[in-house]
Amino acid sequence: xxxxxxxxxxxxxxxxxxxxxxxxxxxxxxxxxxxxxxxxxxxxxxxxxxxxxxxxxxxxxxxxxxxxxxxxxxxxxxxxxxxxxxxxxxxxxxxxxxxxxxxxxxxxxxxxxxxxxxxxxxxxxxxxxxxxxxxxxxxxxxxxxxxxxxxxxxxxxxxxxxxxxxxxxxxxxxxxxxxxxxxxxxxxxxxxxxxxxxxxxxxxxxxx
Numbered sequence: 001x002x003x004x005x006x007x008x009x010x011x012x013x014x015x016x017x018x019x020x021x022x023x024x025x026x027x028x029x030x031x032x033x034x035x036x037x038x039x040x041x042x043x044x045x046x047x048x049x050x051x052x053x054x055x056x057x058x059x060x061x062x063x064x065x066x067x068x069x070x071x072x073x074x075x076x077x078x079x080x081x082x083x084x085x086x087x088x089x090x091x092x093x094x095x096x097x098x099x100x101x102x103x104x105x106x107x108x109x110x111x112x113x114x115x116x117x118x119x120x121x122x123x124x125x126x127x128x129x130x131x132x133x134x135x136x137x138x139x140x141x142x143x144x145x146x147x148x149x150x151x152x153x154x155x156x157x158x159x160x161x162x163x164x165x166x167x168x169x170x171x172x173x174x175x176x177x178x179x180x181x182x183x184x185x186x187x188x189x190x191x192x193x194x195x196x197x198x199x200x201x202x203x204x205x206x207x208x
Contacts, residue, residue, distance in 0.1 A: 003076040004067045010054050010086035015098035019052060023083035026052035031137075032108040033092045033125060034058075036185055038066025040110055043181035045085040051106075056088035056095060063089055092125075102139040111185045111196070114150035124153075126160050135166035140205035143170075145180065149189035149196040157199065166207045171200040 014021040018029045029052045035041040041055035057063055066087075071079040088095050109125055125134075126146070138144065144167060148154050161169055174197055176182065189196055 004071050004079075004081065005063060005087065005089065008067075008081050008085065008087045010088050010095070012095070012098055015095065016100050018054070018099060018103055021054075021086055022052040024049075026050060026084055028052070028105040029054065029103060030106040030108070031092075031095075031104050032056065032110070034109065034112050035066070036062050036111070036183065038062060038069070040108070040181050040183045041085065042066060042069060044108070045082050047181075049084060052084050052086070054086050054088055054095070056090075056092040058090060063087065093130075096133060096137055099137040101136055102142075104137050105139050105142045107134070107138060107142070107144040109144070109146045110183055111147055111149060111189070112153070114148070114153035114156075124156065126157050128160060128164065131160070131164050131166060135203060135207065138203040140203055142203040144199075144201040144203070146199040146201065147176075147180075147186070147196055149186070149194040154197050157197075161199070161201070166204055167201040168204055169199065170202045171198075173198045173200075 010018075010021050019026050027050050030044070030048075032041050032044070032053065032055045035055045035057045038055065038057070041053060045053045055066070070081060112125055146157065148157060161167060171177065174195060176186070176196070177198055177200065180198065186196055
């Protein structure tokens with residue numbers, strides 16, 4: 001955390017030109033909000049070497065889990081780090097506020113905390129008050145992949161998406177679509193009898 005993380009942090013000073021934050025040329029920038037243990041972000045970055053991925057996570061356990069897999073022990077300060085993966089170890093909303101209009105071509109929100117209590121509902125990333133800002137940073141036609149195993153959150157997503165102008169619902173599936181890397185959280189949900197749901201959303205080109 002002390003030696004590797006600072007070398008991988010996405011600098012807020014470059015938020016207006018996010019492609020400049022990566023150590024290799026990238027054709028597009030994607031964002032994952034709340035990457036958990038980081039296995040999904042790691043797989044996405046490895047499978048798309050021409051894309052710059054910003055992976056956001058506020059919890060140290062998740063950050064440490066990912067960093068441990070990326071660099072060998074005792075080489076934390078010297079081992080090469082993925083040139084097209086940058087980390088945001090803070091509230092993703094701060095980063096989103098600084099990103100340019102249409103700056104991202106894909107967004108991931110995989111198995112977020114459901115925040116079931118009414119007083120916590122406003123903290124949900126999928127919320128009527130925040131969808132417009134999320135739409136702002138996505139280019140026309142950009143893809144948003146969203147998954148949840150929590151019935152309350154699933155119902156909330158369905159209700160929220162039904163009353164907004166920015167995103168077309170391209171697909172809703174009860175089995176992980178092809179091309180979506182698995183996550184440990186998803187595997188745990190399935191073992192415990194919870195049924196994940198997967199949304200593919202598309203940023204409408206005609207929505208302001």
